[in-house]
Amino acid sequence: MTSVIGDFVERVDFDSYEDFHENFKLKYNDDYNFGFDVVDKYAEIDPEKIALIWVNDHDEEHTFTFKEMKEYSNRAANLFKSLGIKKGDCVMLTLKNRYEWWFCMVALHKIGAIPIPGTHMLKLHDIDFRLKEANVKMVVSIEEDSLLPDYEEAEKTLDYPLKKVVIETDRDGWINFNEAIKEQSPIFERPTGEDKTYAEEIFLIYFTSGTSGLPKMVSHKHTYSLGHIPTAKYWHNVVEDGIHHSAADTGWGKAVWGNLYGQWIAGTGIFIYDYDRFNGIKLLENVIKYKVNTFCAPPTVY
Numbered sequence: 001m002t003s004v005i006g007d008f009v010e011r012v013d014f015d016s017y018e019d020f021h022e023n024f025k026l027k028y029n030d031d032y033n034f035g036f037d038v039v040d041k042y043a044e045i046d047p048e049k050i051a052l053i054w055v056n057d058h059d060e061e062h063t064f065t066f067k068e069m070k071e072y073s074n075r076a077a078n079l080f081k082s083l084g085i086k087k088g089d090c091v092m093l094t095l096k097n098r099y100e101w102w103f104c105m106v107a108l109h110k111i112g113a114i115p116i117p118g119t120h121m122l123k124l125h126d127i128d129f130r131l132k133e134a135n136v137k138m139v140v141s142i143e144e145d146s147l148l149p150d151y152e153e154a155e156k157t158l159d160y161p162l163k164k165v166v167i168e169t170d171r172d173g174w175i176n177f178n179e180a181i182k183e184q185s186p187i188f189e190r191p192t193g194e195d196k197t198y199a200e201e202i203f204l205i206y207f208t209s210g211t212s213g214l215p216k217m218v219s220h221k222h223t224y225s226l227g228h229i230p231t232a233k234y235w236h237n238v239v240e241d242g243i244h245h246s247a248a249d250t251g252w253g254k255a256v257w258g259n260l261y262g263q264w265i266a267g268t269g270i271f272i273y274d275y276d277r278f279n280g281i282k283l284l285e286n287v288i289k290y291k292v293n294t295f296c297a298p299p300t301v302y
Helices: 017-023 034-045 066-082 100-111 124-134 147-155 177-183 229-236 254-258 261-266 280-289
Strands: 050-056 061-065 090-094 114-117 138-141 163-166 202-207 217-221 243-246 269-274 294-296
Touching: 034 066, 034 100, 034 261, 050 066, 061 066, 066 100, 066 177, 090 100, 090 124, 100 114, 100 177, 124 147, 124 202, 138 147, 147 163, 163 177, 229 243, 229 254, 229 261, 243 254, 254 261, 261 269, 269 280
Parallel strands: 050 269, 090 114, 090 138, 114 202, 138 163, 243 269, 243 294
Antiparallel strands: 050 061, 202 217
């Protein structure tokens, strides 16, 4: 059984809430980076440890170890660098619950670029606003509904070329992510010099829903990932070397709260059911089939 939680907290176990409140303290280096210090650390100390189990409604199933997660994220990082993406660049992700989202998130963290996850339900005006407001340099998207043509239409109003990457699709003007990463090296060295990343730098942006005005950007530092140790360890009560599932689309904040940072740091793998249309019975069947130990869902799903 392995966990890297001890690398980032002074104590793991507490006798009471008061004990936790008084004595829970984070510890980290000034160059802390989730990609290198969590994902790659597991790949080093326990390479066959399960990071992600992914299934969909079309009889596709993939299980990724941390060794594979390191290699795929490195290939993605090398691809993005070859496309000109660098530290501080914003990259929009509309990937629903595709497993490639995890590759891309870790890759962008390693580069020091800033992912902006978005729901696949975004419309043209939503996309146009986000591209301009965040000065987005690249998008990585699934092909669903009108996402791709809407990106293409929004690009026409930009005063710079937008790099466009798509999952498992061949389309003019777009790079097929799954084919392109095959040509990339599985080795990506930790950046140094001006490209070096630091714990207090911005590493993630979400847009608010915009229900009471225009959406606003909310930025998070690299240390945000450490902030969800309590979420996973003390709220979800994840099991070391177990499997956790949070029902959340990657376009929403709950995806990183519940299916990425704290869970991996605390030592549990993630289960993802990438459904076409939500079906609670099928979700529960998969929870049973894949022996999910801990579960979290919004009230509407629960």
